[in-house]
Amino acid sequence: MEQYFVYFCGVISQSDTDKRDKILQAALKLFAEFGFHGTPTSKIAQAAGVANGTLFHYFSTKEELITSLYIHLKTQLSQFSAADVVLEQGAGVKEKSRWAYLNALHWALQNPDGFRFIQQFTNSPFLLLIAPEEVKKQTAPSLGLITEGITAGFIKPLPPEFIHTLVSSHIYGMNEFFLQAKLLPAQQEKLMQESFDMLWKMLT
Amino acid sequence: MEQYFVYFCGVISQSDTDKRDKILQAALKLFAEFGFHGTPTSKIAQAAGVANGTLFHYFSTKEELITSLYIHLKTQLSQFSAADVVLEQGAGVKEKSRWAYLNALHWALQNPDGFRFIQQFTNSPFLLLIAPEEVKKQTAPSLGLITEGITAGFIKPLPPEFIHTLVSSHIYGMNEFFLQAKLLPAQQEKLMQESFDMLWKMLT
Amino acid sequence: MEQYFVYFCGVISQSDTDKRDKILQAALKLFAEFGFHGTPTSKIAQAAGVANGTLFHYFSTKEELITSLYIHLKTQLSQFSAADVVLEQGAGVKEKSRWAYLNALHWALQNPDGFRFIQQFTNSPFLLLIAPEEVKKQTAPSLGLITEGITAGFIKPLPPEFIHTLVSSHIYGMNEFFLQAKLLPAQQEKLMQESFDMLWKMLT
Amino acid sequence: MEQYFVYFCGVISQSDTDKRDKILQAALKLFAEFGFHGTPTSKIAQAAGVANGTLFHYFSTKEELITSLYIHLKTQLSQFSAADVVLEQGAGVKEKSRWAYLNALHWALQNPDGFRFIQQFTNSPFLLLIAPEEVKKQTAPSLGLITEGITAGFIKPLPPEFIHTLVSSHIYGMNEFFLQAKLLPAQQEKLMQESFDMLWKMLT
DNA sequence: GATGAATGAGTTTTCATTCAT
DNA sequence: TATGAATGAAAACTCATTCAT
Numbered sequence: 001m002e003q004y005f006v007y008f009c010g011v012i013s014q015s016d017t018d019k020r021d022k023i024l025q026a027a028l029k030l031f032a033e034f035g036f037h038g039t040p041t042s043k044i045a046q047a048a049g050v051a052n053g054t055l056f057h058y059f060s061t062k063e064e065l066i067t068s069l070y071i072h073l074k075t076q077l078s079q080f081s082a083a084d085v086v087l088e089q090g091a092g093v094k095e096k097s098r099w100a101y102l103n104a105l106h107w108a109l110q111n112p113d114g115f116r117f118i119q120q121f122t123n124s125p126f127l128l129l130i131a132p133e134e135v136k137k138q139t140a141p142s143l144g145l146i147t148e149g150i151t152a153g154f155i156k157p158l159p160p161e162f163i164h165t166l167v168s169s170h171i172y173g174m175n176e177f178f179l180q181a182k183l184l185p186a187q188q189e190k191l192m193q194e195s196f197d198m199l200w201k202m203l204t
Numbered sequence: 205m206e207q208y209f210v211y212f213c214g215v216i217s218q219s220d221t222d223k224r225d226k227i228l229q230a231a232l233k234l235f236a237e238f239g240f241h242g243t244p245t246s247k248i249a250q251a252a253g254v255a256n257g258t259l260f261h262y263f264s265t266k267e268e269l270i271t272s273l274y275i276h277l278k279t280q281l282s283q284f285s286a287a288d289v290v291l292e293q294g295a296g297v298k299e300k301s302r303w304a305y306l307n308a309l310h311w312a313l314q315n316p317d318g319f320r321f322i323q324q325f326t327n328s329p330f331l332l333l334i335a336p337e338e339v340k341k342q343t344a345p346s347l348g349l350i351t352e353g354i355t356a357g358f359i360k361p362l363p364p365e366f367i368h369t370l371v372s373s374h375i376y377g378m379n380e381f382f383l384q385a386k387l388l389p390a391q392q393e394k395l396m397q398e399s400f401d402m403l404w405k406m407l408t
Numbered sequence: 409m410e411q412y413f414v415y416f417c418g419v420i421s422q423s424d425t426d427k428r429d430k431i432l433q434a435a436l437k438l439f440a441e442f443g444f445h446g447t448p449t450s451k452i453a454q455a456a457g458v459a460n461g462t463l464f465h466y467f468s469t470k471e472e473l474i475t476s477l478y479i480h481l482k483t484q485l486s487q488f489s490a491a492d493v494v495l496e497q498g499a500g501v502k503e504k505s506r507w508a509y510l511n512a513l514h515w516a517l518q519n520p521d522g523f524r525f526i527q528q529f530t531n532s533p534f535l536l537l538i539a540p541e542e543v544k545k546q547t548a549p550s551l552g553l554i555t556e557g558i559t560a561g562f563i564k565p566l567p568p569e570f571i572h573t574l575v576s577s578h579i580y581g582m583n584e585f586f587l588q589a590k591l592l593p594a595q596q597e598k599l600m601q602e603s604f605d606m607l608w609k610m611l612t
Numbered sequence: 613m614e615q616y617f618v619y620f621c622g623v624i625s626q627s628d629t630d631k632r633d634k635i636l637q638a639a640l641k642l643f644a645e646f647g648f649h650g651t652p653t654s655k656i657a658q659a660a661g662v663a664n665g666t667l668f669h670y671f672s673t674k675e676e677l678i679t680s681l682y683i684h685l686k687t688q689l690s691q692f693s694a695a696d697v698v699l700e701q702g703a704g705v706k707e708k709s710r711w712a713y714l715n716a717l718h719w720a721l722q723n724p725d726g727f728r729f730i731q732q733f734t735n736s737p738f739l740l741l742i743a744p745e746e747v748k749k750q751t752a753p754s755l756g757l758i759t760e761g762i763t764a765g766f767i768k769p770l771p772p773e774f775i776h777t778l779v780s781s782h783i784y785g786m787n788e789f790f791l792q793a794k795l796l797p798a799q800q801e802k803l804m805q806e807s808f809d810m811l812w813k814m815l816t
Numbered sequence: 817g818a819t820g821a822a823t824g825a826g827t828t829t830t831c832a833t834t835c836a837t
Numbered sequence: 838t839a840t841g842a843a844t845g846a847a848a849a850c851t852c853a854t855t856c857a858t
Contacts, residue, residue, distance in 0.1 A: 019839090035329050037241030040831055051840040053834080062832060119327045123320075125239045156402075162395075165381040166374065166402075173373025177366055191366075198360075198370075202406035223822085244848060255823045260850060427818090443737050445649030448852055459819040461855080470853060524735075531731045533647050564810075570789055570803075574810075577785025578778065585777040599774075606768075606778075610814035631843085652827060663844045668829065 020058045022048040024069055032113035035120060036066055067129055070121045073114045074138050080107045082141040093149045094200065100145060101171065101196050108175040109188075115175060139164060155203050163203060170199050224262045226252040228273055236317035239324060240270050271333055274325045277318045278342050284311045286345040297353040298404060304349060305375065305400050312379040313392075319379060343368060359407050367407060374403050428466045430456040432477055440521035443528060444474055475537055478529045481522045482546050488515045490549040501557040502608065508553060509579065509604050516583040517596075523583060547572060563611050571611060578607050632670045634660040636681055644725035647732060648678050679741055682733045685726045686750050692719045694753040705761040706812060712757060713783065713808050720787040721800075727787060751776060767815050775815060782811050 026047035030039040041062050045055045059065035081104040091099075108115040121127060146163045149155035155163060174195055178188060230251035234243040245266050249259045263269035285308040295303075312319040325331060350367045353359035359367060378399055382392060434455035438447040449470050453463045467473035489512040499507075516523040529535060554571045557563035563571060582603055586596060638660035642651040653674050657667045671677035693716040703711075720727040733739060758775045761767035767775060786807055790800060 033329070035241075037239075038329060041833085042831070045841095052832095052842090053840055054838085056833065057839070060833095116327075123323045123327045125237070125242060159385070161385070162381055165377045166399075169373040169377025169380065170370065172376070173369045176373065177369040181363070181365070195370075198406045202402045221821090245850085246848080256825090256849095257823055257851080258821080261821070261823090264850090266849065441737070443649075445647075446737060449854085450852070453820095460853095461820065462818055464854065465818070468854095527735045531728075531735045533645070533650060567793070569793070573785045573789040574782065574807075577781040577788070580784070581777045581781025584781065585774055589771070589773070603778075606814045610810045629842090653829085654827080664828095664846090665830080665844055666842080669842065669844090672829095674828065 019048070019050050019054060023050065023055055023058060023065070024072070027065060027069055028073075028113050028117055031066075031069070031120070032116045036062075036124075036126075041065075063126070063129065066121070066126060070118065070126070070130065071134060073111075073118055077104065077107050077111075077114070077118070078138045078141060080104070093145065093152055093154050097145060097149065097200070098196050100142065101167070101199065102192060104171050105174055105192055108171065109178060112179065119172070142167070149203075166203070167199065170195075221262075223252070223254050223258060227254060227259055227262060227269070228276065231269055231273055232277075232317050232321055235270075235273070235324070236320045240266075240328075240330075245269075267330070267333065270325070270330060274322065274330070274334065275338060277315075277322055281308065281311050281315075281318070281322070282342045282345060284308070297349065297356055297358050301349060301353065301404070302400050304346065305371070305403065306396060308375050309378055309396055312375065313382060316383065323376070346371070353407075370407070371403065374399070427456070427458050427462060431458065431463055431466060431473070432480070435473060435477055436481075436521050436525055439474075439477070439528070440524045444470075444532075444534075449473075471534070471537065474529070474534060478526065478534070478538065479542060481519075481526055485512065485515050485519075485522070485526070486546045486549060488512070501553065501560055501562050505553060505557065505608070506604050508550065509575070509607065510600060512579050513582055513600055516579065517586060520587065527580070550575070557611075574611070575607065578603070629670070631660070631662050631666060635662060635667055635670060635677070636684065639677055639681055640685075640725050640729055643678075643681070643732070644728045648674075648736075648738075653677075675738070675741070678733070678738060682730065682738070682742065683746060685723075685730055689716065689719050689723075689726070689730070690750045690753060692716070705757065705764055705766050709757060709761065709812070710808050712754065713779070713811065714804060716783050717786055717804055720783065721790060724791065731784070754779070761815075778815070779811065782807070 023044060027039070027044045030044055030047060041055055042052055044065075045052045048055070055065070059068060081100050083103060084099045142164055143160050146155060146160045146167075150157055150160065150163075174192070183191065227248060231243070231248045234248055234251060245259055246256055248269075249256045252259070259269070263272060285304050287307060288303045346368055347364045350359060350364045350371075354361055354364065354367075378396070387395065431452060435447070435452045438452055438455060449463055450460055452473075453460045456463070463473070467476060489508050491511060492507045550572055551568050554563060554568045554575075558565055558568065558571075582600070591599065635656060639651070639656045642656055642659060645651075653667055654664055656677075657664045660667070667677070671680060693712050695715060696711045754776055755772050758767060758772045758779075762769055762772065762775075786804070795803065
């Protein structure tokens, strides 16, 4: 389960320039704390240790920086969520769902800034700037699994998007609770498992 | 069930000045569309049909306007949610919960701008400006009902805050789905009822 | 020597309305602390316990309030300075000068806000708004005494305005020193007497 | 004696940026005429030939601009006053004092805007923003000379700060008179010399 | 006379973005 | 590529003044 502890910085870049990464990281940290409107680009550049103009060398607009960051994090989250599911091809729908669910929640807990940013973004007018195809790409694995579950007769025969929305907001709520309740790791893990059972009970 | 259709504007004022109301209404409409950072105070004043300075006569700060609006809407939502529950004292926990759940969802659907604003606010750094006691006041009825349900043995013996968070995010998700799916009223009502049953199944 | 302790409020009005006085008093106190640009008319009205608009009932402009206050205080100061001089008609020039000098200094120490305001005003562009005849009226007694001294051969045969300016700035400096040095009354009085002797030595 | 005629602009900058200087110069000219509250930053920027934002690139606040200008001018004045005094190490206390006195007065006459600004500033609430150590640094040379004079038995044994205050206000008064009397240079120079003798007579 | 809500021009300040180096 | 000084449009907020009551 060590993939949970992969450091954020290591995950976000790899291919691009060093500076681009530093900018994204700095932006994320500041956005999480002050919101994107409360964070001037100058502060981001400063925190990233680059010049003011350099930021605009990599992102032609503040808006582009924000949406880039969103797509990056959302992609990362959905990949992370689907990670082990892919590996355990032999597993049943329930087990695969449990993995996906727990992975997503773990990612959120490991990347509080990232998850917070995603929430902020989702509830902002910026969301409209994301191409629908991009959105689809990211929900596809989840919707696939749900469809599989419905077809196999495990999950209630309701629109997959509906189920997906319920699952997403359930994860959102769990994260919210964990952030505020500050449980011990063991308690947290136990409650996480139990919450999946509750969720599954609701959906089947 | 006609109280669901009370118009927002009628609900928000009554006691205060005319202009103060107009400002709040205008702010709500613009915030919902452009976000609060995307909405200059000058635009709000203009939309409200008052002078620029008048806005600051009623709200000494843009921030104060935003938080005032939030508290107003949140209070309205929680009162609306609890409305019939109070009346039906004889009802069982499940029925009272159903009422509270459906009421909240109805309010969200009747006041899409208001609900959208609440979401934006909740996910913004502004939330920290709200006194914790104010937050408690608003979640109290819901927590009371949950505690009652746990005591009576209906709801799982988990922390009431935990249950509350799950219920809230469930409502949040439902609203999200309805906003995007554009169902017929009848379908919507049916799915709403069914979703409560699912929720109840999960919690018991 | 009890005239030194005449209360300011008693001195400033007498004939006009109660409210006009309260406004002037409040203005003086606030101007002394925050400067006239740092003091909004609304604050003055508030401190005076009258409505915002009432201020403009008595003074059609903030500027008029400021200049009225200046003329009032300056008149008071010069009258106070000349007070005993008038009474002691038999005294010699030196003694009359000493009285005038000490009186002025006492007034400054009894009315620190007033003196501070006069200084601020004198060094501001507002000074240009005062009619030259008004200025002359106030310096007349002092200039008369100086001319008398020059004619009598006591004071150096230099332009009276020149002497007057030196005396004024001497008083200004003495006040400045007393304000900052916080001497005991007895020491203060002694130094005051000594400073007159120094001044007289310089001028003769 | 040609150093008296060094132009202000030449003195103020040298090391700093071009624009920073232009802003300070423009500010000085406008402040002298309209007072600092009567001078919007936009006008300063305009007069300096820079963009509005550029002013805030160099001075984060209007207040900072004002205090920077004050410290700059006050430093310049005290350096200028002490200039030749330092050179004439062999001279007696009286001659050194005469130089310092005349230098200060010459500076005031050469830099009427600067002196006027210093007066305005000194009589404004802004003065409190200046660190006491900064104030001390500037009065140190003068106090030193006075102390020397007292020790040597020339100047009356009174507190040096007291003497300093009297000298300062004497200079202030002289300047005031010269500004208003518009004498011929020769007359002015003669009166200046005479006024020093009068001052010295007073202090010894 | 007295009020105080309402006004809107004007002020300081911020900040995304550009561009010469 | 990278820089950071410079820009100027736009934002929040202030405040002297008016006027209907």
